[in-house]
Each structure stands twice: as structure tokens, then as C-alpha cells.
Amino acid sequence: MEFSWDPKIQFARLRRWRPTWPQIASYSFQASLAIFWLYLMTAPPFPYKLGIPLLYITAIFIPVTAQFFIPATPIFSYLLSFYSSRFIPTDYRPTIHVALLPTLETVLYGANISDLLTRYTFTALDLLAWIPYGVGHFTLPFFIAFFLWIFAQRPALRFFALAFGFMNLTGVLIQAMLPCAPPWYELIYGLTPADYSIPGHPGGLARIDAIFHSQGYTKAFGVSPVVFGAFPSLHGGSATMEALFLSHFFPKYRAIFWSYAVVLYWATMYLTHHYLIDVVAGACLSVMFFYFLIPDELRERTDETPKYNYERYDVEAATRRRELRTGTWTENPDDDDDDALSVHSLPEDDRTPTSAMPFFPHRPPRAHRQTASIASLSGSNQPADGDISLGPIR
Structure with missing residues (x-):
């Protein structure tokens, strides 16, 4: 989640942004529709109604609010x-x-x-x-x-x-x-x-x-x-x-x-x-x-996409590691503390919930990808180059 109030961060994301044609069509349609409605709007009257787009533009260029408004x-x-x-x-x-x-x-x-x-x-x-x-x-x-x-x-x-x-x-x-x-x-x-x-x-x-x-x-x-x-x-x-x-x-x-x-x-x-x-x-x-x-x-759940946020950050696994440190058994003693007992070690029935989308054919699971550490996940939580659509919020 982004907590910065610095507009320079959002301007930098805007310069890196490479919109797709569907994004261009979507934002163009919504902007045209907003102009049309603002033209017809009589309450609040002009020039007070200009505060609506001004407030929105300000919000999308401040990182802490842009992650919600965009x-x-x-x-x-x-x-x-x-x-x-x-x-x-x-x-x-x-x-x-x-x-x-x-x-x-x-x-x-x-x-x-x-x-x-x-x-x-x-x-x-x-x-x-x-x-x-x-x-x-x-x-x-x-x-x-x-x-x-x-x-x-x-x-x-x-x-x-x-x-x-x-x-x-x-x-x-x-x-x-x-x-x-x-x-x-x-x-x-x-x-x-x-x-x-x-x-x-x-x-x-x-x-x-x-x-x-x-x-x-x-x-x-x-x-x-x-x-x-x-x-x-x-x-x-x-x-x-x-x-x-x-x-x-x-x-x-x-x-x-x-x-x-x-x-x-x-x-x-x-x-x-x-x-x-x-x-x-x-x-x-x-x-x-x-x-x-x-x-x-x-579209389909896989073992790579944890069901919940606490699984993404291995909070539950970290708790289990702390409990096991006081005992004599570890599930994977060769792994380091960052990767041991990750989400992939959860029971099979907990990792593969039933899909709620019956209209799409079942897809085979993708190749296994090792669970990342909290440090690497914190880095990946930042928006990729060219992506201003959401910021770090999920």
C-alpha cells in the first residue's frame, strides 16, 4: 500500500505508462462522458462544478489517493x-x-x-x-x-x-x-x-x-x-x-x-x-x-496464487516456524527460514479450492514457483514500470 504524498512519483509512473488500446478506449469514453455530463450539469452551477474534475485530477496525481481513485x-x-x-x-x-x-x-x-x-x-x-x-x-x-x-x-x-x-x-x-x-x-x-x-x-x-x-x-x-x-x-x-x-x-x-x-x-x-x-x-x-x-x-486458481493475503506474506508459515523452533521436528530442514514451510507446504485440499467459474474449461496448473520471501514480496508490491493504473494497492 502506498503512503506517499509526493506527486513526482505519480508523474514518473505516468511517463513510464504505455496504455493498451482497450485502456485508451475506456479512459477516452469515460472522459468524454464526464465532459458531456458536466456541460449539462446546472447544480452546482458554473464555475463551482469545475471543482469536480479538479478534485479528481488532484486525487489521481497524489500516490496515496491515486491507488484508490484510479x-x-x-x-x-x-x-x-x-x-x-x-x-x-x-x-x-x-x-x-x-x-x-x-x-x-x-x-x-x-x-x-x-x-x-x-x-x-x-x-x-x-x-x-x-x-x-x-x-x-x-x-x-x-x-x-x-x-x-x-x-x-x-x-x-x-x-x-x-x-x-x-x-x-x-x-x-x-x-x-x-x-x-x-x-x-x-x-x-x-x-x-x-x-x-x-x-x-x-x-x-x-x-x-x-x-x-x-x-x-x-x-x-x-x-x-x-x-x-x-x-x-x-x-x-x-x-x-x-x-x-x-x-x-x-x-x-x-x-x-x-x-x-x-x-x-x-x-x-x-x-x-x-x-x-x-x-x-x-x-x-x-x-x-x-x-x-x-x-x-x-480465471482459475493455482498453487502459485495463494488464497489469502496472509498466505502471500507467509504469516501463517512464520508462526508455524516459531512453534517448531521449540520442538525437534521440521518439515523441510534444508530450507532457510525465508522459504521453509511456505504456502506450498499447506495441505492439498487447502491449496486447491473449487473454482466458481463453470463456464471455462479446467486449465492444468502452471509450473511450480518457489514462494518468495517477505523482502522480495515487499519489492514486488511496487507498481511495474509503465503501470499507473493501480499503484501498490491490491
Whole structure:
């Protein structure tokens, strides 16, 4: 992890950086999109809105902040697009589709599934739906990013920010180009034509406000920048992305992760915010970005890539060495202290977890590579020449 505040380090990395064509296309697209949204933005007004790009540029040229801000650029692009979509002039906005989603749902699934799930409501079900939809959706990505940083392999956090950010960014752009009314609109207004003057509505979350005697969700959804963003469901897409990541890096608990995702799928429909087709579209979007963007070193687990950070630095092995020094037996007495009892001496079933990626063929493990010492790993933790995309953070 980088702790330096010296911009010269980041300028030196920039001079060595040799971007690939996909990187050029990605950063060019996001920069163009940011300029477009800043041009439309009226709150904050000019010149105060220039502080947004100024803050970002400053952050990416300070090493201690660049290691977080550069990989999170797709997420910032999504947040900027979500917030700024309210500033699109009404004359340039497309027509809102009111009957499209319920019609497609009836044709594809034989019934309006969302309508069936909302006919009977109970306080217990309201609370069960609220936990993943109203709480987990906004907090879980931060916990997952932290766990990936601590326990997963080095590129995992960068991959999560990339896939999660681009999935949500794509979803917001689709919602802006194909606005569709959610189920709560059908319940309140029927299938009458909608316009952009209609404010947002909390749907089933209004019952949560009633339970806690508050107006939090009513006020939040009332000023939402995307009122007619039912398709695709970013709640469903985010839950799918989170389940994919956690199942891949911690496959032992995949049943728990996918159970959470299924409960959230149900919650989106029970709370009248999405149709089933919206959830399916969001899940497909996540699967597409997950498997398209996953780096080669994360596609299959090998003995060379330890499962956890403490294995990478041989903390557990060092503890075992200290215990063995007081005894009469060592597992590999010919090795020195830096390499003895490394991660390669762990039990076989602990070193080769089941892959959570069934769509890729099994690859034979690569050639054995000796576990590095802590000193050499500390050196390799610095970014390679020409790499400014992440710095030393994992």
C-alpha cells in the first residue's frame, strides 16, 4: 500500500505508462462522458462544478489517493451519470414506456410476476425485503471491496471496481435511453402515459417509513434523478455481481451468497420497484461484464496464487516456524527460514479450492514457483514500470 504524498512519483509512473488500446478506449469514453455530463450539469452551477474534475485530477496525481481513485474511475463515472441524468432537457428525452415491461413479462413468463408477489403484504415480509433492498444494496459493496482487498488475490479489487462500475454505468445509460415505468407507477396511475414531471415514489418502502415513523425513503425517492429506470434492475445486477465475486473467491460459502441474491431479486418485485424481466436483464448484464473483464490470472486458481493475503506474506508459515523452533521436528530442514514451510507446504485440499467459474474449461496448473520471501514480496508490491493504473494497492 502506498503512503506517499509526493506527486513526482505519480508523474514518473505516468511517463513510464504505455496504455493498451482497450485502456485508451475506456479512459477516452469515460472522459468524454464526464465532459458531456458536466456541460449539462446546472447544480452546482458554473464555475463551482469545475471543482469536480479538479478534485479528481488532484486525487489521481497524489500516490496515496491515486491507488484508490484510479481503479474506482468506472464507479465515479456511474455515479456522475446517475446524478446528472436529471439535467437532460425534456425535449431530448425519449418517450417513457409504460406498458412495455408488463406486456413482455406476461408474454415471456405467462403472468405479471411482480403483481402476483405484491398481492399479499405482511410486516415481517416488509422487513425481510427491506434489509437487502434498502440497506444491503448501499452498504455491501464497501464490505466486499474491503474483503477482496484483504483476503483475495492482488488484482481482485481492481477487477471488482472495473466490473461493478461498468455494469452500473451501462445500466444507467440504458435507463436514460429506454425509460420504463416501474410497477408502482402501474399501481398508482394504471397504464396511462407518463411524463417526466411525475416525481419518484418509494413503492413498498413507504411501508418501511410507516414502520419506523420516518420519511426517509419517501423523500429520497421523491427527488431521485432516475424515476423511470426500471429496466434493467441495478439492484438485481449489483446483487448478482456481488454473488459472482464472493462465490469465485470464497466458493465454500456460495450457497449463502446466492441465497442473498435470490432474496434481493424477490425484494425488488415485492416492493414494486421492478418486474421480473428487469431483474433478469440486470443479472445478465452482471454475468456478461464479470466473465468478459475477468483477468486471466483470476480465471482459475493455482498453487502459485495463494488464497489469502496472509498466505502471500507467509504469516501463517512464520508462526508455524516459531512453534517448531521449540520442538525437534521440521518439515523441510534444508530450507532457510525465508522459504521453509511456505504456502506450498499447506495441505492439498487447502491449496486447491473449487473454482466458481463453470463456464471455462479446467486449465492444468502452471509450473511450480518457489514462494518468495517477505523482502522480495515487499519489492514486488511496487507498481511495474509503465503501470499507473493501480499503484501498490491490491
